[in-house]
Amino acid sequence: MIHLEPRGQPPFWLSPVLTVTAVVIALVVGAIVLALVGGDPVRSYLHIVDAAFGDIGVVSDTMVKATPLILTGLACALAFRMRLWNIGAEGQFLLGAWGASFVVLGLGLPEATPAIVLIPAMMLAGALAGALWGSIPGILRARLGVNEIITTLMLNYIALAWVQFWVFGPWSEGGFQQTATFPREAWLPRLTDFGKDIPFFSGLTTHLGLVFALIASAILWVVVARTRWGYEMRLIGDNAAAARYAGIDIRRYIVVVFVVSGALAGLAGMSEVAGSVHRLQDRISPGYGFTAIIIAYLAHLGPWRVVLASILFGALILAGREIQPSGVPAMIQGIILFCLIVADVFTRYRVVAGRPAATAA
């Protein structure tokens, strides 16, 4: 008879070792499934590695994909830390992309508004729109106890239809499902923009959004790990009853965490339209907000680990675009998540053979 027994404090190396093992096992399982459905797993994986890390140019492209993942991953990690299931980073990302586009296309700003005005305005609008979208499930959960999983998910679909309305309708360029390309003043600076002075940078598309993402990781790390606010938030996540006895206003934390989470995802949307796509379009996100859930989990909600996990998944998304059939990256993501869940179980419990001890509990 095999059963699980809770561990006390697991050794420090256990969690990272199990996490890496889980990812490796997931890739092997993914390869087996791929082979079963008639694909060529070895070629697919070599292709992923080559297309994501093969040379400095594609490494830069991987970073471009990692940027929105870091910001949405942080959004999820923050909410999950309080055991708030914000599954709505996708919708908040879309609203953020829309908000930033609205500054460029909808405000009627003069033709040559300088970047120094335009970029901060877009950042603000993107973060605000995301925060607004995040506040809806936050307020509903805090005031009425409405399940946030359902509301955030439904708001994703509504956000997608909202963006589609604008890119098919008022902002459509020549009937296509996209807006006109933004003026150069609305573009975030990229490495290639400095190619004239530093030839090494020419052709590299990594943009300022990556810096936003790294700064956000740093801020979040300090706030969550080192401030009273972060301490109280973690307390609510670990033991809501204890937090309530301690006099912490849980409902306020719920709303604030949802607003900040939404703002981070909204900033990701802004960074994507201003830094990479340079226009708003249908299918602006290949599911960043959903991948962010896995990233947050893979990172055990740690801001710096979110950065690492985002690079891994950025590579998967970048290279996965060319892999047929198109469902392979989503399938591998699902398998990775399951393997991580099982790894997490073995971090918390040890497997013991024999009958459970009579004095259990």
Place this chain on the structure above:
Amino acid sequence: MIDLSLILAAGVASGTVLLFAAVGEIFAERAGVLNLGVEGMMLMGAVAGFSVAASTGNPWVGLTIAMVAGGALSLIHAVVTIHLRADQVISGLALTFLGSGVARVLGDGLSNAGAIQTLPRLTVPLLSQIPVLGPVLFRDQSILTYVGFLLVPVAWYWIDRTRPGLNLRAVGERPSAADAQGVDVVRVRYAYVVVGGLLAGLAGATITLAISPGWFGDQTVAGRGWIAVGLVIFAQWSPIRAAIGAYLFGAIFRFILDLQGVRSILGVDNPFQAGRSATFFLEMLPYAFVVLVVVIGSREALRRRVGAPAALGIPYVRGERGA
């Protein structure tokens, strides 16, 4: 002139999809296991049913395989959450990722599969003659619609009036008490999670083998699995209320589809027709409506002090406190 009873009949048919998925989720949740993988299980059922029906030419084989596919996927969730005590929320999300990924891999190329043999439709002799209701409920409906009609009272009776149903509820409310009474908590939970998976697979197959045959990737299910999860909250975990919600949403989905196909209403140009940008506001409607009904359901739960099964989401370990 548009025949209203035809529109309502189509609404009932489309609501059957949500009905199967929601009742399946009610079974799992009443046993204390939240399964957020409904969307993934439905996609698996949809693709399995369609591809098997296309290759064998027999929709009944497709239907069977679809249910097996949904059940098999739910078994992963059962092992991970019941035996390994993993978080039910994250496991359910993983199930949706996995299901939609695998379904898209399996469905590669299926969009050109062409027409398939769908499940038979039939008109019930006497009942279809009832004024008003007859043509809506009993005329030229898919056989699965009638299965849905039967499922609701059966599920209600099973949960509320039978011994196994009592055990089911006990396991979801107080597993330790059920355990003390000699109920095998683990076995009951496994059984109902798989029942939920079978029904979600059936829901997916209802789309591709009866309501709107074809494979359109993720868009085949288009969030209806999540809507079913929302409906369970609105339904307060009762199959009868779930049926009301499912048919209501079925009618809404149908209404949207019909309105998108209309060029003008009473001589006025229809801004919501397909191809116009305003049509996207129409597409928001069901999702906005889910938020509304979940808010209503939650308020009611607060006021009447009823709500989710007490042990929902909590793994059961004999001898441990917490449930």
